[in-house]
Structures are given as C-alpha cells and as structure tokens.
Amino acid sequence: xxxxxxPQFRYTQTPSKVLHLRSLPRECSExxxxxxxxPFGNIVNTKCNVGAxxxxxxxxxxxxxxxxxxxxxxASSSEPAQVRGKTVYIQYSNRHEIxxxxxxxxxxxxxxxxxxEGVEAGDMSVDVSHLVFSAFGFVHxxxxxxxxxxxxxxxxxxxxxxxxxxxxxxxxxxxxRYLLPEHVGSCHLRISxxxxxxxxxxxxxxxxxxxxxxHLLVNPTAMEGPMQVLPCPDGKKKExxxxxxxxxxxxxxxxxxxxxxxxVFSAFGTVQKIAIxxxxxxxQALIQYPDIGTVTVAKEALEGxxxxxxxxxxxxxxxxxxxxxxxxxxxxxTSFRCRCQSNYQIPQATLMYPGxxxxxxxAATAPIHTGQVPAQVPTGQMxxxxxxxxxSGLCVSVPGTFPGQTYPMPPGPAxxxxxxxxxxxxxxQGSPVSPAITSMTMTQPNNVLPGGVSPTGYSSxxxxxxxxxxxxLCLFYTFVMIILSNV
DNA sequence: AGCACA
Numbered sequence: 001x002x003x004x005x006x007p008q009f010r011y012t013q014t015p016s017k018v019l020h021l022r023s024l025p026r027e028c029s030e031x032x033x034x035x036x037x038x039p040f041g042n043i044v045n046t047k048c049n050v051g052a053x054x055x056x057x058x059x060x061x062x063x064x065x066x067x068x069x070x071x072x073x074x075a076s077s078s079e080p081a082q083v084r085g086k087t088v089y090i091q092y093s094n095r096h097e098i099x100x101x102x103x104x105x106x107x108x109x110x111x112x113x114x115x116x117e118g119v120e121a122g123d124m125s126v127d128v129s130h131l132v133f134s135a136f137g138f139v140h141x142x143x144x145x146x147x148x149x150x151x152x153x154x155x156x157x158x159x160x161x162x163x164x165x166x167x168x169x170x171x172x173x174x175x176x177r178y179l180l181p182e183h184v185g186s187c188h189l190r191i192s193x194x195x196x197x198x199x200x201x202x203x204x205x206x207x208x209x210x211x212x213x214x215h216l217l218v219n220p221t222a223m224e225g226p227m228q229v230l231p232c233p234d235g236k237k238k239e240x241x242x243x244x245x246x247x248x249x250x251x252x253x254x255x256x257x258x259x260x261x262x263x264v265f266s267a268f269g270t271v272q273k274i275a276i277x278x279x280x281x282x283x284q285a286l287i288q289y290p291d292i293g294t295v296t297v298a299k300e301a302l303e304g305x306x307x308x309x310x311x312x313x314x315x316x317x318x319x320x321x322x323x324x325x326x327x328x329x330x331x332x333x334t335s336f337r338c339r340c341q342s343n344y345q346i347p348q349a350t351l352m353y354p355g356x357x358x359x360x361x362x363a364a365t366a367p368i369h370t371g372q373v374p375a376q377v378p379t380g381q382m383x384x385x386x387x388x389x390x391x392s393g394l395c396v397s398v399p400g401t402f403p404g405q406t407y408p409m410p411p412g413p414a415x416x417x418x419x420x421x422x423x424x425x426x427x428x429q430g431s432p433v434s435p436a437i438t439s440m441t442m443t444q445p446n447n448v449l450p451g452g453v454s455p456t457g458y459s460s461x462x463x464x465x466x467x468x469x470x471x472x473l474c475l476f477y478t479f480v481m482i483i484l485s486n487v
Numbered sequence: 488a489g490c491a492c493a
Contacts, residue, residue, distance in 0.1 A: 050491050
C-alpha cells in the first residue's frame with residue numbers, strides 16, 4: 001500500500017551504465033552527445049534521434065560508475081546539462097545496454113560513407129577522393145565534409161556492386177601517401193554504407209561534385225579562388241625571380257587544360273599549383289613550383305616552345321610576382337569550365353610533347369619522385385609502374401567500363417603497343433585499356449592533332465566521356481598503387 | 488520532458 005505517488009521516480013531508481021537523454025535539440029548528432037558525456041567517462045555506444053520526436057538518445061558508458069557520476073553531477077549542478085544551449089534531461093535508462101539491432105552500416109546501398117580520421121577537409125580534395133574511389137566503378141557523385149574527428153565523404157556509385165566491391169577492397173586500407181599533403185599522418189579509410197540513396201549535389205564545388213552532370217553550375221563562391229590569382233598588371237610583370245611561373249599561351253588552337261600544363265611542367269619538378277585564366281583576350285596560366293631553381297630551369301627550357309606541333313599553344317614564360325597561389329578549390333578537369341588546380345599531386349600520364357624531342361612521363365616521375373628533373377626520355381617509353389602493374393597479373397575492375405566486371409591484366413606491354421595508335425592519349429600507354437574505351441576515344445577525330453598527336457585536352461564538344469575515361473584510367477593507376485602500397 | 492529496428 002505504499003503509494004509514493006511519484007511514478008516518475010520509477011525511472012531514476014536503478015542505476016545503469018546506459019543513460020537516457022531527452023529533450024535534445026532536433027537532429028542532435030552523436031558527436032554532440034559524446035561531447036556532452038565524455039567528461040564523465042568512456043562512451044562505448046550511443047543511439048541518437050530516438051523517440052517520436054527523435055529528440056531522445058541513449059549513451060552507454062563502459063562503466064557504471066561513470067554513468068553515476070554524470071547523473072549525480074547534473075543532479076546537484078546549478079548548470080543544467082545542455083546541448084546547443086538547450087537543456088537536456090538525463091536519467092538512468094531502464095536497460096543496461098544499448099542494442100543497435102539495425103546498424104545502418106550493414107544495409108547495402110550505392111552510397112558509401114568514407115571516413116578518414118586525422119585528415120582535414122583541406123587535405124583531401126574531391127579530386128583525390130574521385131581518383132581513389134573510381135577504381136571500382138563510375139563514381140556518380142561526391143560530397144565531402146569535415147567532421148569533428150576527421151574528413152568524411154559520401155561517394156555515390158552506379159550500383160550496389162560497385163559500392164560493395166569498393167568497400168570490401170578499400171575499407172581499412174590507406175590512401176597512397178603521394179596523394180596527400182606531407183603533414184598528414186594516418187590516412188586509413190573507414191568505409192560503411194550511407195543511408196543516402198541519391199546525393200543531391202547542387203553545385204560543383206571544392207566540396208562536392210556531380211560527375212553525371214557536367215553542366216551543373218560551379219558554385220560562385222568557389223570561384224573566389226581563381227579570381228584571386230589574377231596576375232599583376234602588365235607593368236609589374238617583370239619581377240625578380242620567383243617560384244611562380246607566368247605562362248602566356250599564344251595561338252590557342254587546342255584546349256590547354258591543367259592536366260596538359262601539369263604534364264608539361266612536371267618534367268622539371270613538382271608542380272604544386274596551377275591556375276589558368278583569361279587575360280586581355282589571351283590565355284594565361286600560373287604554375288607554382290616549390291623553388292625558384294625549378295622555375296628557372298622550366299622557363300629556359302620551355303620559353304618559346306609550343307605545346308603542340310605546328311606552332312599551336314606557344315608558351316611565353318616569365319617570373320610571376322606572386323609567390324603562392326591562393327587556390328581555394330581544385331578541379332582537375334576543364335569540363336567544368338573552371339580551370340584551377342591546387343595541391344596537384346594526382347598521377348598523370350605521359351603527354352607527347354612535340355617541338356621538343358622528349359616525352360614527359362609525369363605519371364611515373366612527377367608525383368612520386370618529387371623535384372626530380374627527368375633526363376630526356378625517348379618518345380613512347382612506358383612509365384615504369386605501368387610495366388610493373390602489367391606484369392603483376394592482378395585482376396581488377398577496369399574503370400570506365402561496367403562496374404563489377406573484372407579483367408585479367410594482359411601480360412606484358414604488347415597489349416598497349418597493339419591497341420594504341422601512335423600519338424594516342426598518353427593515358428593508354430602502358431595501361432590496359434578495354435577495347436571499348438580505345439575505340440570510343442579513337443572515333444573522336446577532334447582529339448587528333450596535326451602530326452598524329454593527341455592532346456590530353458579535349459574539344460569542348462565532347463567533354464564528358466573523355467573526362468570520365470581520363471579520370472578513370474588515372475584512377476586505375478591509383479588503385480594499383482593502393483594495392484602495391486599495402487602489400 | 489519520461490525508454491529504442493531510422
């Protein structure tokens with residue numbers, strides 16, 4: 001008959017290492033929850049957004065005493081527990097452990113959630129993400145964002161197969177070092193499925209990309225970067241030596257992309273940043289090297305030369321008065337009409353460089369052996385690692401084709417020699433290209449330059465497919481590098 | 488503001 005008349009105490013009687021929190025702000029994140037509770041102990045599990053209003057949560061401490069400390073602290077504190085300034089109420093749960101009976105991580109989908117702890121958003125561009133994840137299928141969309149504990153990206157594939165093989169292959173692995181800034185410590189990928197079914201990318205920007213829609217507008221705010229790198233007024237052009245090369249490109253008969261410039265200028269050392277812009281009716285570019293010496297070498301070697309045979313895209317080089325490009329976002333493709341590239345450490349392929357007697361093998365040399373000035377390489381020589389991957393006999397999915405399909409590596413370099421015409425896009429050299437890719441690209445007469453030389457820059461009329469192919473092949477290299485770096 | 492498959 002003891003009618004205590006206070007049924008609410010029922011919930012606070014038995015201590016539990018699981019706490020029940022209510023009156024949380026809407027969409028309260030796990031991070032915010034942990035932030036609130038971690039001063040009292042070790043949190044081993046959480047469950048957020050529960051209840052009809054999704055404003056309740058559970059937090060499980062590793063030890064009962066930790067839960068007791070938290071409850072008793074706020075029971076006697078004059079300051080209530082708060083999240084985003086909203087008072088939350090804490091009590092012991094009537095259960096003793098959190099059961100996450102449906103972990104969303106295990107529900108397959110086409111969108112992967114990728115976390116890289118210790119990597120900040122600025123360290124990992126969308127392009128690098130694209131590079132890494134395209135190895136297993138066509139990446140449709142990418143959205144990146146910064147979390148309290150690191151960098152996260154949502155990667156959308158064509159189908160669940162591509163997503164799952166990517167997850168299986170890359171979860172727990174690391175991104176090749178050369179794709180990230182030097183100061184980055186660990187770069188282990190943690191991959192789970194996202195609950196998203198279709199990412200809604202509104203703009204192409206430094207944080208998000210929709211590769212299925214090349215006509216999507218570039219976020220105007222993201223354009224600030226390239227706008228800030230406009231060169232000095234003409235009068236100030238003749239500045240003392242600097243680590244920045246200003247290139248005026250004359251007779252722009254063919255597209256000159258950051259990829260092309262990167263390939264050309266990487267022959268002399270590591271290219272850190274590239275920006276292309278229009279200036280007084282002409283095209284100019286700024287190429288940033290780590291040091292003045294490299295600029296000097298590149299300037300002397302390339303001054304007056306043409307990127308393409310026949311006097312096309314003639315380079316006029318001078319020292320820029322800038323010392324550091326402020327590039328706020330990076331796009332490695334001209335297809336978005338925003339040609340600006342920062343932290344350009346993506347492996348590129350060989351570019352025929354007529355007008356000079358050698359071929360730059362940027363793929364093999366520039367990103368990996370930084371600062372190296374390669375000796376002259378005979379035209380047509382394969383990048384060293386192209387050979388390596390071919391002889392390794394690995395079976396991988398060839399990007400740019402149907403995801404999930406696997407192709408055995410053709411033995412030896414004969415494949416490339418047989419399939420690829422002279423002067424074809426350098427990406428094909430030393431890389432196993434599916435016949436579908438080869439023929440498709442070859443049927444683009446616009447890609448073939450006088451003298452049989454094909455630029456890596458494509459005519460603007462057919463940007464999408466070449467863009468995908470280029471990126472995909474590039475990514476394929478990266479994927480192999482991931483494998484190699486993990487064996 | 489009061490206990491769970493989002």
